[in-house]
Amino acid sequence: MDDGRDKLRKWVLIIVMHLLAVAAWQAWITLGEVEPYIMPAPLDTFATLLEYKEYAWVHNTLITSASVFGGFWLAVVVGVTLAVLFSWSRWLNDAFMPLIVSLNMIPKVALGPIFIVWFSYGLGPNILIAFSICFLPILITTSRGLGEVEPELIDLVRTLRASRWQIFTKIQLPGALPFIFSGMKVAVVLAVAGAIVGEFIASEEGLGYLMMQVQVTLDTAGMFMAVLMITAVGVSLYAIVLLLERLLVVSDARME
Amino acid sequence: MNSQPSFIRLDGVRKVYRGRREDFLAVSDVTFDVQAGELVSMVGPSGCGKTTVLKILAGLHSHEEGSVRIGSEADKFDPARDIGMVFQQPLLLKWRNVLDNVLLPAEILGLNMAEARDRAGHLLDMVGLSGFAESYPYELSGGMQQRAAIARALVHDPKLILMDEPFGALDALTREKMNLELLRIWGESGKTIVFVTHGIQEAVFLGSRVVVLTAGPARMADNFLVELPYPRTLDMKTQETFGDYTRRIYKLLGME
Numbered sequence: 118m119d120d121g122r123d124k125l126r127k128w129v130l131i132i133v134m135h136l137l138a139v140a141a142w143q144a145w146i147t148l149g150e151v152e153p154y155i156m157p158a159p160l161d162t163f164a165t166l167l168e169y170k171e172y173a174w175v176h177n178t179l180i181t182s183a184s185v186f187g188g189f190w191l192a193v194v195v196g197v198t199l200a201v202l203f204s205w206s207r208w209l210n211d212a213f214m215p216l217i218v219s220l221n222m223i224p225k226v227a228l229g230p231i232f233i234v235w236f237s238y239g240l241g242p243n244i245l246i247a248f249s250i251c252f253l254p255i256l257i258t259t260s261r262g263l264g265e266v267e268p269e270l271i272d273l274v275r276t277l278r279a280s281r282w283q284i285f286t287k288i289q290l291p292g293a294l295p296f297i298f299s300g301m302k303v304a305v306v307l308a309v310a311g312a313i314v315g316e317f318i319a320s321e322e323g324l325g326y327l328m329m330q331v332q333v334t335l336d337t338a339g340m341f342m343a344v345l346m347i348t349a350v351g352v353s354l355y356a357i358v359l360l361l362e363r364l365l366v367v368s369d370a371r372m373e
Numbered sequence: 374m375n376s377q378p379s380f381i382r383l384d385g386v387r388k389v390y391r392g393r394r395e396d397f398l399a400v401s402d403v404t405f406d407v408q409a410g411e412l413v414s415m416v417g418p419s420g421c422g423k424t425t426v427l428k429i430l431a432g433l434h435s436h437e438e439g440s441v442r443i444g445s446e447a448d449k450f451d452p453a454r455d456i457g458m459v460f461q462q463p464l465l466l467k468w469r470n471v472l473d474n475v476l477l478p479a480e481i482l483g484l485n486m487a488e489a490r491d492r493a494g495h496l497l498d499m500v501g502l503s504g505f506a507e508s509y510p511y512e513l514s515g516g517m518q519q520r521a522a523i524a525r526a527l528v529h530d531p532k533l534i535l536m537d538e539p540f541g542a543l544d545a546l547t548r549e550k551m552n553l554e555l556l557r558i559w560g561e562s563g564k565t566i567v568f569v570t571h572g573i574q575e576a577v578f579l580g581s582r583v584v585v586l587t588a589g590p591a592r593m594a595d596n597f598l599v600e601l602p603y604p605r606t607l608d609m610k611t612q613e614t615f616g617d618y619t620r621r622i623y624k625l626l627g628m629e
Contacts, residue, residue, distance in 0.1 A: 270464045276431045277481045277529075278453040287480065291468050367468045367509055 157338035165342045172327060172339060174346065180323040182350050183240055184312035188247020189354060192304055195248070196255030197297060204263040204289070205281075217256065225250040225311060229318035243315035243323070250311035251304035255297065262296025263289050298362045305358060309351040324350075378445040379406035380565055381430070381533070385439035388425050399425040402592040403439065405584050409448060409532075412559050412566040414580030416573055417594075418626060421586035423569045427535050430567060431456055443533065450532060454482060457526030457564075459539040463518035465510040471497065471521050472506035478529045489528060496524040499561060501554065516547040520554070527562060534566045541570070549607065552578055556605055573626075577618040578605060585625050594625045 139159050145151070146158040153161060165172060199217075203210035225246055232242035266288055274284055316325025324343045331339035386403040389396050400422025407413050415423045428434040429441060432452050444450025457478070465474045472493055479489035497503055500520040510518055519539060526534055539555075540548040552575060559566055570576050576583050577599055585595040599618055601609055609615050 267462065267464055269460045269462065272428070272431070272433050273458050273460070273464060274477075274481060275433060276452075276456045276458055277478050279481045283481055287477065288466065291466070294468070367511075 154335045154337055157341055161338045162341045162345070165336075165339050172331075172342070174342075177322060177324050177327050177343075178346050178350065180240065180320075181312060181316065181325065181347060182353075184243035184247050184315060184323065185308050185350055185354060187240070187244040188312055189251060189301075189304060189308040191244065191248045192252035192255055192308065193297075193301060196252045196300070196304075197259050200256050200259035200263060200293075201285075201290075203260055210260075214260075217253065221253045226314050226318075229315060232315075233319045238319055238321055240320075242319045243312055246315035246319075247308045247311035251307035254303045254307070255300040258296045258300030258303075259293055262293030265296070266292055294366050298358065298366060301358050302355070305351060305355045308354070309347060313347055377408075377447070380409040380411075380444065380448060380450075381407035381567075382442045383426070383430075383439065384441075386426070386429065386436050386441060387438040388422070388429065388434065388436045398591055400586065400591045400593070403586075404593065405582075405596045407565060407567065407582070409565055410563055411581050412556075412568060412579055413582045413584060414576035415567060415569045415584045415586065416571065416576035416622060417586035418571060418588045420588040420591065422588075422591040423571075423586050424537055425591075426586070427537055427567060427569050430533070431458060431535055448532070454529060455532040457529070457531040457534045459519070459522050459526045459534065459536040461538045461541045463510070463515075463522040465518055465521055465525075467510050470507050470509055471502060471513070474510065474521055475525045475528050477525060482529055484529060492530070493524065493528050496527050497521075499558060500524045514547075515543055516551055519543065519551065523555070523558065527558075527564070532565060534564050536566060536568045538570055539568075540575070541572075548572075548575070553605075553607070555579065556603065560603065573619050573622045574610060576622070577601075577615060578610060583618070583622070585622055587626060595621070597621070 143159050146153075146156060166174060169175075199213075203214060228249065229242075229246060232245060236242040236245070270288060271284065274288065279287075312323075313325040316323040317329055320326045324347050328340050328343045331343075383403050383405055387401040388399040390399050403422075403426055405413075415426060417423050425434060429436050430443065443452070444455075465471075466477070469477075472490075475493040475496065476486070476489055479486065479493075494506070497506055500523050502517060502520050502524065505513065505517065505521075510521070513521065522539070526536075540551045543551060555566075555568075556579065568576075568579055570579075580599050581603075582596065582598050584593060586592065587594045597618075601612075601614060
């Protein structure tokens, strides 16, 4: 089928473009004679993967994944729950939404040192930083999605004496799903940034912490590899979100 | 006249929307009867209150003066179960396929789903959507979506169908086709239909009775039987009687 061929072509293109980017990087280093401590070659970067003792890639990547995933899913649960509560109570919405928006103006990075005082070092504070930086977009998009119901559709089900719960489960929530997912996609990027910043300042493990460690010895290859691993963590979370969206949202309703 | 009590009786109905600064007269002087099995067209310009009357019949709006009675001792009417609504927009849930959309009222009312499924299948045949049960709304044309909406309005076997400009968003040709389809469906289902439109030709062509409302002030201006035989055909529109009826309405609306 043409559809299958289109898909194959798309995937081939994606892989080719990524490989080309790496090749261009390698060519630039080789031809431009760039000092390795300024910019390592891709091959040197990948070589750091073999030195497990020094970098503990698996452990550090797991730690970072835990803060990214933890912060992200916590934000999804809290963001969606709050949005639902706000949609049920106008009063709650009017009372708390402005406060939350104001609180969101706090630069979350600045909270790092405070979180250290409160919670000491470790995974917990990092999850909290990732959470605090990415939960607002989810709250806002979900709120909007829950409100996007045609009033006439509500009329229609009101003539059938639909309960509030029925309206919520059959109409509002499924209708809001595309919005929730578009919020989640924005949140993935923020969660990764939040977790890494947390590890820069309030951690003794994780890829962010590793970067600070190897920076001291000008080990740019190690730093680059850490950046690549962080990216991979983000990409895998993004892929999970896309997959879930594919399962839960009818193609026509997806927001690209 | 008929010795049996009418199915619907509106008597001196008046509705005022209370505004902050001033009140707004939505409709007044609405007095008409609908016999069981009739198709009554309510026609008038925007702002004449025809949708308001429909919403009063649906139990979605209250009224200040006058009385509204639906059903009788012999012909009981349950407002939760006996109303089917169709609006200008199909208002299908885009994450549900056509069959599941049609089943929505049955789910809300908690009907026996096996029976409802059977019935929905027959209704899809009746509205000309056999073979589209598994399709999603975005795969259907506007006219087909509106057919699905009509099937949804019939699925819980209500006694009264309220239609608010159901073909207003369709192109002229599709609209004529849907008019004929509606007459056929009405003939097959034997339902009482109140059909709101701003199309004068449409009102006369469909209705066994036409109720005319005027704007400024919003009030009922006329109520007459259309004595054209069923089944109605498109060439009736060129007949003199048809022209007499439409002229009568144009005159009331001050357009002649």
